[in-house]
Amino acid sequence: MLDIKFIRENPEAVKEGIKNKKEKDTVDEILALDKERRNLIQNAEELKAKKNKVSKEVGRLKAAGESADDVMAEMRAVGEEIKTLDDKLREVAGKLTELLMWVPNLPHKSVPVGQTEEDNVEVSRWLPEDFSFESDEKFLDHIELGKKLNMLDFERGAKISGSGFPVYVGKGASLERALINFMLDLHINKHGYKEIFPPFLVNEESMKGTGQLPKMADDMYAVERDGLYPIPTAEVPITNMHRSETLKEDELPIEYVGYSACFRREAGSYGKESKGFLRVHQFNKVEMVKLVKPETSYDELEKIRLDAEDVLRELKIPYRVLELNTSDLSFAAAKCYDIETWSPAENKWLEASSVSNFEDFQARRANIRFKGKEMKKPEFVHTLNGSGLATSRLMVSILEIYQTPEGKVIVPRVLQKYTGFNVIG
RNA sequence: GGAGAGGUGGCAGAGCGGUUGAAUGCGGCGGUCUUGAAAACCGUUGAGGUGUUACAGCCUCCGGGGGUUCGAAUCCCUCCCUCUCCGCCA
16 A cells, blocks of 8 residues: 555656556545545544533533533534534545555566566576576476376366366475475575464455455455455465564564465466466465565565575576566565576476565555654564465476486485485386 | 453553543663662653644544443443353364
8 A cells, every 4th residue: 555645745656656557547536535534634623622622621510510501512513513524534534545455556666667578677597507498308398297207186186176276196295395395494594584384364454464455356265254365375474464563673674484375266367378387276385575674675675586596596497587567567566576487398487486575565554563762653664575486387397307308307406305205207 | 162251551450431541560761879780769651643844733542343422441232352161173
């Protein structure tokens, strides 16, 4: 959520940001409601001040044994008037908040302005030694490999749950588990994050806090009976841990890493992109979340990005980093990098991680603040997160890149101590 | 799921219709004293909104929402949460 004061004072900058993000511009409507709201507040408060003053006077009169009937009658009328104004105020304020919830975060000034995902900018690329894009081997894709090696069972997943719910079998399951443990350990021990194992179902407030609701409602599963939502990412429960808290300045930065299953309806996205692991309704992801002081958030963004990249370097998977342009930036993000891993069989890059700075957008929604000794008032923290990483896309690259000419898969060296075996097949 | 108890400032804990935004204690901050520290003593110490160049002023907030009343932390309704006991259960 943007600060209404900021919108009031910088309407043109807000309009431009909204336009660049290709979202709906409601700024004029918002400003009109804001003005109406402030008028109502002034009128109501004037009456309330009068009422408070007179009511105290009534107390005094009664204590002195005098009559106050006429003043009481007058205040009854004032009370009615106040109620009318307050009802109107509630209505106007509600409309205003609703509109504000749909206003996207503004892109940071460093973000390239663009029209489509084609306009994303590749900022770096890393290839393992000896790696070559050109190879005369015929690569089996991850679906064929998964089937041949009896590691992945998409058909049975579809039977027990539906399409997009893969089952990991045997060494496939072990490899998945190894990958999760390896990534967690790396972030905890080498990069210094604190581990969180969060709930996988959250309430509506949490989904609003990080910005999934109301805008992305169609992409979320919902357990309506209990008012809960299966999380689309661990970002939601972890960031919301500190919802409505005022942290101490010296507690920052807070750096969490957590594993969760992630649930996404992926409404309306069928077709080629959705085969196998490329688009699924449930997948596993290790997520990093940071709560930091505003002035450090862009340095922290670079640090999270490097922490995510480190996973791929350890695994020796080729990857590239894209800086997203304004049109591809998500609703809540001010700046975002995507990290894509190489899929030889698909012959293309696959998004395996997304690293974002939300500045104070989520913090304002979730009311997460901090206060230092020298500070007069609490301020909103900046929140960031990054996948570190999502296993489904990563698994595609690992299976395809580590396959041998005989159709076996070598377990990446850093995972071997986790799996207890070195080769699958 | 059933029965009961309770939710007040950073924490503990009073208040139960009228100068109570809230006693008291602890903690925090500032000061006096001290070579320094502790102790003691004095002062101070919540948030949001509106408004102002900035102050001031004013409004709101005692789990959330609604109601009664001239006036509510205090009374009523409702929802949520926590704790205890019973039942069920990985």
